[in-house]
Amino acid sequence: MDRLIELAPEFWTAAAETLYMVALTMLFGGAGGFLLGVGLYVTRRGGLLPNVVVNNVLNVVINFFRPIPFIIFIAAVQPVTRAVIGVGIGTDAAIFALSLAAAFAIGRIVEQNLLTVRPGVIEAARSMGAGPWRILGTVVVPEALGPLILGYTFIVVAVIDMSAMAGLIGGGGLGYFAQLYGYRQFEPVVTWAAVLLIVAFVQVVQYLGNWLARRVLRR
């Protein structure tokens, strides 16, 4: 316990790093994943803008990257990280890898949630003369908003989990903190402090997500 009090500054820095990584990952990965998901959705056969080639390419790319365990992905993607961010290690490099991995996962989730929109509703909008992009923005996304929010909530939780591995490339964060000061120094209290804070994050995020989705669904 004393050790934890001693480590308080590092603890809070690590917590801030985790929040920072998760927030930026959700921003970049969330946006990228949204575009991927929309791309998959509109180009599929019978979709708003069917395009077999684009659809196949997107599917192959996502199917290739998505199953790679993040702990391997973060190392494998390092050359790309270095090319884009300038460095291969550190918090920003971790955010890049996290965003990329999250985008592939989010792409699928967005696609699946958009697919829950009843085709009849889209047909109705078409029958009123609405074009594909208008239908996407004013019908499909609003109709799927509840499940989309829950899907993103699910991903935030997964990203918090993945961010614990950022320590591998010097990204810091609570996972790294627990590893360095708790596990390696045989201080279970320190480890558990990090665990509890992560659990608290997850709880808050899940609660907010559920609340928002419920609000949207009951509009």
Next chain:
Amino acid sequence: MALVTLEHVTKSYPAADRRAEPVTAVDDVSLEIGAGDVFGIIGYSGAGKSTLVRLVNALEPATSGSIRIDGREITGLAERELRGIRLGIGMIFQQFNLFDAKTVRGNVAYPLKVAGWRAADIRARVDELLDFVGLADKAGARPDQLSGGQKQRVGIARALATRPRILLADEATSALDPETTHEVLTLLKRVNEEQGVTIIVITHEMDVIQTIATKVAVMDRGRVIEHGDVFDVFSGPRHPSSQRFVGTVIKGVPSPAELAVLRERHEGRIVTFSFRDGDASQAQVFIDLAAAGLEFELVYGGINDIRGRAFGHLTLAIRGADAAIDRALETVARHADVTEAR
């Protein structure tokens, strides 16, 4: 000139796999739908009714043939131009297809936004429409708070928002109970009569046609096998498939099975007299038979009224001397069709 003209229109869908045949959903259909008509299209499931109307507002392109709306050829138009055509054609659906994420007001306003109306005009138009369909108090409600009939009335308001000249109704009452069906049909009738909107009604229920249609086309396996005035098709369906549909709402000539039952219960010769308006009244038949000293009873059939024109089939069991019956039937044959069951 007809408002909607179809000439040799065919729509086929590519085969599901290489070995299967392509599906011809609409097969060489030619129809003319006049302005102000309530045009019914009836047929069994899979007959191609939905496909046919989806060609009219170009939700699907026709494979071949010509489709003209108000004289303008729409086959081969670019998607952007078709959107303009669709603004002038409203559509309502069996499952209503309301936007669940929008209020009733938002639903009705949607096509107006697509059409680029100004916000103030949209507001006024939506109020007017909700008033027309009797849902002024539900403007702020969500679709899931409405009953089926109310949902369809929102659907109708939404479809009429941009003042289209044509309304397509694809099984618009099939998900509703009989009473609500009647309510919605009455509303559609008002849309036709008060606003002069031409309505194309798809249904598999003959009584929907009987209630509101002026013209009807019967579809079977992609083809229109019979079409014309509702009165003509109802009073004298030629195609077996049309006869089955007509038979669901009209007691016409007894079927062989029904005939067997009638024979069991009634003595004498079983004869069906068919009337169409303009023909001598049914009373004359009874007078002739009575004058011949024959004994008879009504065993099957009825008289129907379609928009003030009557027709029907009355089946009588007639008892008496054969020669007397033959003579009487000859007399009656001058003012009614006589068919004797054998």
